[in-house]
Each structure stands twice: as C-alpha cells, then as structure tokens.
Amino acid sequence: MSIRHLTPGEALACLRAGALLIDVRGDHERALGMADGARGIERAALEADPGKSLPDLDAEIVLVCQRGLRSQECALVLEQLGYRNLASVVGGTEAWDVAGLPMQRADIDADFSERYSRHLRLPELGLAGQKHLQAARVLLVGAGGLGSPAAFYLAAAGVGSLRIVDDDVVDLSNLQRQILHTDARIGMPKVESAAMTLSALNPRASIEAVNERIIAANVERILDGVDVVIDGGDNFPVRYLLNDACVKLCKPLVYGAVHRFDGQVSVFDAGRQRGVAPCYRCLFPQPPPPAAAPNCSEAGVLGVLPGVIGMLQATEAIKLVLGIGEPLRGRLLQFDALAMRFRETRLAADPACPVCAPERAFPGYMDDAAFCARS
CATH class of the missing domain: 3.40.50.720 (NAD(P)-binding Rossmann-like Domain)
Incomplete structure (x- = not known):
C-alpha cells in the first residue's frame, strides 16, 4: 500500500479513530509544541529500531514532523521495513498549529517561546x-x-x-x-x-x-x-x-x-x-x-x-x-x-x-x- 498524505484535519480524525500519531522531530523541537495526542519518537531512533516502539506492522501509523519532509522520508524507510499502513501529515506540526487543532506545549509562555525560538x-x-x-x-x-x-x-x-x-x-x-x-x-x-x-x-x-x-x-x-x-x-x-x-x-x-x-x-x-x-x-x-x-x-x-x-x-x-x-x-x-x-x-x-x-x-x-x- 502506498503512503498516504493527510491534511492535519484528516490526521486528527485518524488519531481519534485509533491511529498512532508519531512526532519524529527531536526533543528540542517538540518543546515548542506538538500535536495533542502525538507520541514523540525521534526519527533516527525510530528508523534504527522501529519494532521497539511499533511492534505491529499492520497498525495505522501517522507520522508528523515540522513541515512534512522528514515524516515523509521516515515513512518511506518504514515501508521498506514492512509496515503496511503509513501516512504522513502534509505541512507537519506548523500546519497543524495554523489550523487551530489541539496542541500540547511545554510549560513556557508565548513570549518565551517566540523570543527564544531560534x-x-x-x-x-x-x-x-x-x-x-x-x-x-x-x-x-x-x-x-x-x-x-x-x-x-x-x-x-x-x-x-x-x-x-x-x-x-x-x-x-x-x-x-x-x-x-x-x-x-x-x-x-x-x-x-x-x-x-x-x-x-x-x-x-x-x-x-x-x-x-x-x-x-x-x-x-x-x-x-x-x-x-x-x-x-x-x-x-x-x-x-x-x-x-x-x-x-x-x-x-x-x-x-x-x-x-x-x-x-x-x-x-x-x-x-x-x-x-x-x-x-x-x-x-x-x-x-x-x-x-x-x-x-x-x-x-x-x-x-x-x-x-x-x-x-x-x-x-x-x-x-x-x-x-x-x-x-x-x-x-x-x-x-x-x-x-x-x-x-x-x-x-x-x-x-x-x-x-x-x-x-x-x-x-x-x-x-x-x-x-x-x-
């Protein structure tokens, strides 16, 4: 099955229907905010040993990153390793946030997050x-x-x-x-x-x-x-x-x-x-x-x-x-x-x-x- 490309709204619907939403960014990036309900697993760790975190090859897995490129690349790697139900969020976490969908954020205020974002x-x-x-x-x-x-x-x-x-x-x-x-x-x-x-x-x-x-x-x-x-x-x-x-x-x-x-x-x-x-x-x-x-x-x-x-x-x-x-x-x-x-x-x-x-x-x-x- 080919990798699906989902809008943030479609990804949220999949999540609520039981899909796994995996944020493949690094810890430092997720600290700025991640899709509510997502599980953070850095891409390198996921690709190195996917079975440790995702043992079911048939599970519906939706990957998300910052803008959509890393999640797409990670999905291709997982597909080659035998995973059969993969999707990537188009536009990534940025598009999710812009769409006003639920986010989970670290315990920092908006000024701190924006001022020191770099x-x-x-x-x-x-x-x-x-x-x-x-x-x-x-x-x-x-x-x-x-x-x-x-x-x-x-x-x-x-x-x-x-x-x-x-x-x-x-x-x-x-x-x-x-x-x-x-x-x-x-x-x-x-x-x-x-x-x-x-x-x-x-x-x-x-x-x-x-x-x-x-x-x-x-x-x-x-x-x-x-x-x-x-x-x-x-x-x-x-x-x-x-x-x-x-x-x-x-x-x-x-x-x-x-x-x-x-x-x-x-x-x-x-x-x-x-x-x-x-x-x-x-x-x-x-x-x-x-x-x-x-x-x-x-x-x-x-x-x-x-x-x-x-x-x-x-x-x-x-x-x-x-x-x-x-x-x-x-x-x-x-x-x-x-x-x-x-x-x-x-x-x-x-x-x-x-x-x-x-x-x-x-x-x-x-x-x-x-x-x-x-x-």
Whole structure:
C-alpha cells in the first residue's frame, strides 16, 4: 500500500479513530509544541529500531514532523521495513498549529517561546538550555566598549540576570564605540544608561546596575552569587583584582582587551581547575609600566574593535553557562583588525603562580596604592 498524505484535519480524525500519531522531530523541537495526542519518537531512533516502539506492522501509523519532509522520508524507510499502513501529515506540526487543532506545549509562555525560538530549535541548547540561561547570573565589569556588545547579546540571548558594575558617566567620546549609550544620556551614569537600553531590548532580563568602582573592599560582595564574570574593564588594578577574586571564589573569568587595532580574548578558570587552567597572572605576572600600556583615551581605538572582542566574550560566557563547546580555557585568541586575522596562543598554568598554584594559600588582595607602587 502506498503512503498516504493527510491534511492535519484528516490526521486528527485518524488519531481519534485509533491511529498512532508519531512526532519524529527531536526533543528540542517538540518543546515548542506538538500535536495533542502525538507520541514523540525521534526519527533516527525510530528508523534504527522501529519494532521497539511499533511492534505491529499492520497498525495505522501517522507520522508528523515540522513541515512534512522528514515524516515523509521516515515513512518511506518504514515501508521498506514492512509496515503496511503509513501516512504522513502534509505541512507537519506548523500546519497543524495554523489550523487551530489541539496542541500540547511545554510549560513556557508565548513570549518565551517566540523570543527564544531560534535557540529552542538548537539541539545543543533547546528548552533545557534556555531555562539554564534564564537562571544564570553574569557579572559584567564595565559598561563601555567591551561591556556594551557583551551586554547586548547576553540580554538578547536570555541570560536571566546581568549585574553591571561601572562608576563612570556617559561622555561624548564614548559614543564612537560604547553602543549601549546615546547622545541624550551624556552625563548619566553608565550603569543607568545600560539598564535602560537592555530592559528595552529584553524586559525579561533582570539588570542590576551597580554604580561603584571595584576595589579590594567590595570585590567579593560584587562577585557574590554570579556564575560567570566578564572583564570589560580598562585598567590593570581591576584586571588583577578580578583575577585574584575569581581564583579565590572559583569563578570563571572571561577576559578581553583592546588596543588601537588589536584585541584579545581568553577564559581564565584556575579557581575551578587549579594547576590545569591558567589565570591572568600566569600570562601577565606583573603589570606593565604605564608608558607601555596606554588606555584608549591616550592611544585611541578603532570603534568597531571592542564590538568584535565583546561579542566573543559574550559567546564564551554563554558557552560556560551552558557547558557546551570548547571554551578559550588555556588559549589566548588574538585579533588583528587591520589584517583581519585571528591567531591563537596556548597558555599553560604557572606552577609558581602566586595566586593559582596548587596548594598555595591565597595571598590577599592588593589595594590600588600598593598596585600603583609596583607598576
């Protein structure tokens, strides 16, 4: 018998008459909604061992997927394996939903489903991953050139809580690269401007604006409760302070820096992987002298460069939250904007590092005065 092609209404009638309705999409797709009464069996598993789920070769089996192609292909495979009463739903689940037929949906609201639909369709992420992002808390130090693109994409991706720390105000010279801010907000605290922008982008995100400078006395309070720390700062005292606190508190640190036309990104995770993953001090044991490392206001920076580096930082933060992919742990990614070239350098943990070496006691935080005396 040839495979029948049914409209969603005809498929529903068959279901009510006793047919088996099988949704052959992946779990991540079915999380967005499936025909009410359907049984979910992913196509690969069904084709590999159909007898496990469908022992009766004469049973009426109606297959449905997203738009109708996979169900048709799966039906052809089952036909070759001896199944004799097969049908495929034309237009798939999309047509079923458009027709207003009964649907079963995961416990998520319509805004969540539509806003993150492209994430929900990724097998590596899906509903479970999106809910994990929703529960995550990310600390973003700096609402400037690096923090702007990182914050935009983290909020858009659905990170549930962003704690943004910066004690500066918006200046006209910032607007060439700090895209969180606008001309109308010149003079406003950057964290307030950032909160306005990000809340308008994604009202589901909780934005905690902390208008403070990070110092030894408050660094642990600011890091309290966060899952990942993004370094979007522009000065060495904060970089070393963040690194040391992340090692002590076992937080992964996503590092980024820009200079003129060059940028670099890495993930320092020595707190959770002592002796294996390096920390920032393993790469730069001591701060350079001020003359060797001028900031953006002194040396200048190509406006789009922080956008590239900040987006890479956001990517690494999302991977760390989800536990997917291969983070830049033990690797320094360097970007040359003029040559449009990336270069990767392997980094090893320093067994003599004063902060992250195994079994070494935490040496304490260095305050700004002590830091400046060393630099």
